[in-house]
Amino acid sequence: MLRAEALVAGWSGPATSPIDFSLQAGEIVGLTGPNGVGKSTLLAAFAGRATVFSGRLELQAGLRLAVQTQEVPPVDGLPLSGRDLLALTGASPEGLPPWLVDRVDIRLDRLSGGQRHYLALWAVLHAPADLVLLDEPTNNLDAAGVRHLTAHLRERAREGCGIVVVSHDAAFVAAACDRVVTLEVRDVD
């Protein structure tokens, strides 16, 4: 459903080394590498946000995409509950971890950072989509959250969804992903 050949992506200028990448339906692929190597930029290019400077990027026609970025939804001071957030993306609260099930009707700005992050992530992960792009999904999550996320990524992939995960968390990537692509530092001419 997604194929990249010698892809170089960036913002005002190229920010990644050329990369070959492919993703099939039902597959979870991790993108790792040191800080500043361009993992999030590459994900942004898959999402059509960053610029493709060279190479090819092909997405299967008619794909429904969902993307989670590292920015937290700006909900401070707004009367938005977890259920409101899930309804916006079309995600179901079914399957939420026990420590969040009874907090789904509480305002998001009254939840802890980890609870809010997981609900915001869940809203994207369980939105009706064929391809899900996740950028550092384990940020702010404790061990229980990471375990639950790992299990649900697998479940989502079994439903036929392709998932690309950018993460610096090597243990999580090893446990959750079918394949791992490691980005290398770009040579500066």
Added chain:
Amino acid sequence: MSTDLFLIPFLTGLGLAILLPLLGCYLRLRDEWLAALAYSHVSAAGALLALVAGLPPAAGGIAAAALAGAGKRLFAARLSGGAAYALLLLAGWSLAVLLAANQPQAERLGHALFDGQLYFSSSAQLWLVAISVPVALGVLRLLSRHLLLAHTYPDFFRIRGLRAWPTQIGFDLLAALALALATMNLGVMGAFALVFIPPWLAFRRARDWRAGLLRSLLLGLVAYIVAFGVALWLDQPFGPILAVMLVAFGLIVA
């Protein structure tokens, strides 16, 4: 007789007291509450300009606000951080005050627009409100999900192929027209008070978005009804009484 005399203004204001607190929730969501004040001043200036030009003031006010609402997007990239609203507010206020100071026929209307003389509303204004408010509420309901999604998940919104401009321009126009209509009846500050204070109070306690809308609506309605009675009883201009009432509500609740 006196009941009939005050029924038209009461119903005219009631329609606006339903629309403005709900509209204010979405302005607050987008952190654009200053827009209410900007559109009110632009609309007042447009009404006075139309009067001086021998045109219907209401049409001038609505046209000026619509132009500001639609035109604002053209300069959005260069006027970020609410600068567009601040400039519109200052331009509208300057023009309105200068017209009122230099044109005798504009002076009276200027006072009415800034004082908020709801009791002079005519049946034509009631009809305009009766038609416009249900349409505006319908449009707001249609835009609601996209406004919320674009605010919480801008990347998700874009990646799903949803276009931002119909939502943005549609909302800007809706806000501008609603504020113009409200300014013609409730006055500049009366309209602003109904847009700003009920959502501000409602958002502090409401547990979800629906409850926030409902609380804002109820606060706006209660304040409006009490203010209408008090202004009538004390024989005072409606706009300042409504604003004082809402400020008092705000202080008590906060």
